[in-house]
Amino acid sequence: MTRMIIAGAQLGPIQKADSREAVVARMIDLMNMAADKGAGLIVYPELALTTFFPRWYMPDWNEVDTWFEREMPNGATMPLFERARELGMAMTFGYAELTPEGRRFNTSILTNRKAEIVGKYRKVHLPGHDEYDTERAFQHLEKRYFEPGDLGFNVWRNEGAIMGMAICNDRRWPETYRCLGLQGVELVTIGYNTPAVNSQMNAEGLEKRLFHSDLSLQSGAYQNATYVVGVAKAGLEDGHPLIGGSIIVDPDGFVLARAETEEDELIWADCDFDKCAFGKTTIFDFARHRRVEHYGRITSQTGAIVEV
Amino acid sequence: MTRMIIAGAQLGPIQKADSREAVVARMIDLMNMAADKGAGLIVYPELALTTFFPRWYMPDWNEVDTWFEREMPNGATMPLFERARELGMAMTFGYAELTPEGRRFNTSILTNRKAEIVGKYRKVHLPGHDEYDTERAFQHLEKRYFEPGDLGFNVWRNEGAIMGMAICNDRRWPETYRCLGLQGVELVTIGYNTPAVNSQMNAEGLEKRLFHSDLSLQSGAYQNATYVVGVAKAGLEDGHPLIGGSIIVDPDGFVLARAETEEDELIWADCDFDKCAFGKTTIFDFARHRRVEHYGRITSQTGAIVEV
Numbered sequence: 001m002t003r004m005i006i007a008g009a010q011l012g013p014i015q016k017a018d019s020r021e022a023v024v025a026r027m028i029d030l031m032n033m034a035a036d037k038g039a040g041l042i043v044y045p046e047l048a049l050t051t052f053f054p055r056w057y058m059p060d061w062n063e064v065d066t067w068f069e070r071e072m073p074n075g076a077t078m079p080l081f082e083r084a085r086e087l088g089m090a091m092t093f094g095y096a097e098l099t100p101e102g103r104r105f106n107t108s109i110l111t112n113r114k115a116e117i118v119g120k121y122r123k124v125h126l127p128g129h130d131e132y133d134t135e136r137a138f139q140h141l142e143k144r145y146f147e148p149g150d151l152g153f154n155v156w157r158n159e160g161a162i163m164g165m166a167i168c169n170d171r172r173w174p175e176t177y178r179c180l181g182l183q184g185v186e187l188v189t190i191g192y193n194t195p196a197v198n199s200q201m202n203a204e205g206l207e208k209r210l211f212h213s214d215l216s217l218q219s220g221a222y223q224n225a226t227y228v229v230g231v232a233k234a235g236l237e238d239g240h241p242l243i244g245g246s247i248i249v250d251p252d253g254f255v256l257a258r259a260e261t262e263e264d265e266l267i268w269a270d271c272d273f274d275k276c277a278f279g280k281t282t283i284f285d286f287a288r289h290r291r292v293e294h295y296g297r298i299t300s301q302t303g304a305i306v307e308v
Numbered sequence: 309m310t311r312m313i314i315a316g317a318q319l320g321p322i323q324k325a326d327s328r329e330a331v332v333a334r335m336i337d338l339m340n341m342a343a344d345k346g347a348g349l350i351v352y353p354e355l356a357l358t359t360f361f362p363r364w365y366m367p368d369w370n371e372v373d374t375w376f377e378r379e380m381p382n383g384a385t386m387p388l389f390e391r392a393r394e395l396g397m398a399m400t401f402g403y404a405e406l407t408p409e410g411r412r413f414n415t416s417i418l419t420n421r422k423a424e425i426v427g428k429y430r431k432v433h434l435p436g437h438d439e440y441d442t443e444r445a446f447q448h449l450e451k452r453y454f455e456p457g458d459l460g461f462n463v464w465r466n467e468g469a470i471m472g473m474a475i476c477n478d479r480r481w482p483e484t485y486r487c488l489g490l491q492g493v494e495l496v497t498i499g500y501n502t503p504a505v506n507s508q509m510n511a512e513g514l515e516k517r518l519f520h521s522d523l524s525l526q527s528g529a530y531q532n533a534t535y536v537v538g539v540a541k542a543g544l545e546d547g548h549p550l551i552g553g554s555i556i557v558d559p560d561g562f563v564l565a566r567a568e569t570e571e572d573e574l575i576w577a578d579c580d581f582d583k584c585a586f587g588k589t590t591i592f593d594f595a596r597h598r599r600v601e602h603y604g605r606i607t608s609q610t611g612a613i614v615e616v
Contacts, residue, residue: 287611
């Protein structure tokens, strides 16, 4: 039996002027709270160390690179790794990764209880656009600042459970969960920064945005019989609002814990990974029920093709 | 602009002793009600003409075949087709199909406003089992009585909108909606017969069963920016309870109409198919955002493979 208290560490807003060191201090505060709850794993948001910089158009790539990390851990994040090691707590968080070859990815890492990095994921589904868009209320330049992830969807057996990662917009794509589900995933961790306003439809309010986040996380959990933890960076970053709504979802798709604020806030749930087995061996026993001979379009075709 | 009032015609229970003619009379009553609402299309459940016979183990295949239709329309259903033609209403319903070659499928058909059959679908994701199961509270022998559908997931432009069909358990599989979404679907019609009790987990109550149905229909709609209509056969069939919960879902995943009873009940909604365009051209613009190079497992691998 593998059972673990999982914590979701929602972060409130990070302003452009805030240093990584200040953010890491906040992350350590949340980690200490998680330790008090007995957590074995703590999940932080996407791009946890900085403001959500893809909302800003920066023509100067030297300026862009100030938002990226060249190694992990590094000087700013070492205290987080050290505290995790002291507490014996696994963790996952997101950051902007600049590789030695000069490639840029929206990345997350997973550590074990010794604070050793056991897994890395690079965001596959980049939303937004790659050039300045005069039509938008604000920019969402992920396609400019990042390459699509090149590592695919992988799982790791970490501290007894089969874990996979995804990032933000990945959570809206059922392919994400299915690729992990086909590897037996029991816990999917997903950090996000989601604007509270649709830059292309101002009338779409916060309530609808939260509904879509929940719907995606809950259906992904149910349809793959896995726990899913979605963790937000939330609140008003330099005037730009981000949704909160961090949740922990069980393998039946039910919400076990939900953040109530748009600030730094810890949520947690006692997760019994054996509970994944029922769905995986009955209604979602893939080997018995899936019919891949009819799924061809999913991999042979990228965009919609209307032929009727 | 294509706009149409879509009706969902939930059917209450059909007992083993009920004749097809009696059921067709109920279907016509619902069709007349739909005409009063101005409906252009009416959606009936899976296996709409008979009780949900896969709950019964029948060793005698001659008895099995009494539940199947050898042609469509046939004598029993002709009055339904005639009334649809008079009213100028398109329709879709499910039935057990026995082909001239002796093959058996769980099938649905789609007609246009002239009551001409324009599309046929055969259920791909058959739930349940193929031999008598002593461990179950009741039987679910779809894998015994039907072959998996051999036609795949197709769409038809019918009365101005791009329509696709799925049946019952298909609705829990995101592959279903995605295969249709990749063909630009604007309306997915899904009839179902879902036991109110999980034959393998008695404690799973009605509320959870309805939640899972909603979750699947709503996420499928949202993630493919399509209307989805899910229509139940509901209530107590010879002592066996079926969930109701028929709903019409908009391309944002919101429920527009919901059945409140477990009886014959009509729901309807005014569907503006142009509303599918926003999602299909922004967040779910597949051509811009999907990354098929990382989806390989979805089609290359049927069952889960745990390698960690």
